[in-house]
Amino acid sequence: MSGQGTSETAGMLDRRQAARTLLADRRDLLVVTGLGSPSYDVFDAGDHDGNFYLWGAMGGAAIVGLGLAQAQASRPVVVVTGDGEQIMGTGALMTVAMARPGNLTIVVLDNGHYGETGMQLSHSGLGVRLDRVARACGFENTTEISDEAGLQAYRPELAKTSGGPRFARVRIATGHVERALPPRDGAYLKNRFRGHLGFAVS
């Protein structure tokens, strides 16, 4: 760990492999994804009725996860989002930390760039360390993951329904990956997700 999240110390992890590793053997895990590449990464790792993909609402992923985690306290919930999306909702890290959802983990796939819009540097790419921001916001369980072994070691954390909220900054590479597009119809995604939890469409 260099301690500096600047662009010259960019991550090496393949983002698609990172999602696959984290979500392998997911069991009863519920997943909310932030708009853009994290939605594609999680879809590519295997579509699932327990996935809710955001295609907009930038800055909202962590808090959607919070509302879900509070409603489903017996299920582990993970939010998989990107650095730009989380930065737009920086205040949400305070809200999540103070709400203390034991069953919620926030994973930021951090390449330091806005990948959807032309790879401009984000605040993370300019030097802000999101794991430290999360800690300052009140997360007691924060980590930085830089390699495949770290991902595999972290995976059991996602299954926990107590001890959270957890925050993981996963340092991914900036390389291009093929698009993998999940369904975009929000009402469909909502009904599918609620159906997975046993709520009938009225």
Added chain:
Amino acid sequence: MTASPPSAATGAGPDWPLAIYRTLREAHVTQASYVPDAGHARLIRSLHEDEGVRTTVLTTEEEGIALSAGAWLGGARAVLLMQSSGVGNCINMLSLTASCRIPLLTLVTMRGEWAEFNPWQIPMGRGTSAALAAMGVTILRLERPEEAGEVVAAAAALAFDGDQQVAVLISQRMLGRKKWVEGK
């Protein structure tokens, strides 16, 4: 001047926030989020005192839209409390509840519309209805304290049964003038 005078016997203030609280619980609301407003203080206190309600204090009102959406995904009903100045903060996040046709119930205390002291509150107060309407939110007005339970019950039904996004705008006239100078 408050349209609903404080109870002389208890000094506890008007009863309409308690009518709203009871109505929310009858509508099976179990999550409540807020950016504080003096007009919501009593309701917030009642929600905090209820162990059956998860209360979440927000850093900005748009978080409450996302929180309500997450709660609904998980099978829970949420209410979002804010002041009219917060409506402007919510605009893009309302695309979440609109795109997914997720119920939203928000109770908005109005500023800038009745005996307003602070000119900075007036532009967003004037724009509140238009901003909500622009994003497809149904607006109900609560003008009279004795109608609080009925209006909130109707809003909750419209939201949770009708799959709509609904804002109840609570008239500043009901809230009483803000006291700016002690003893005045």
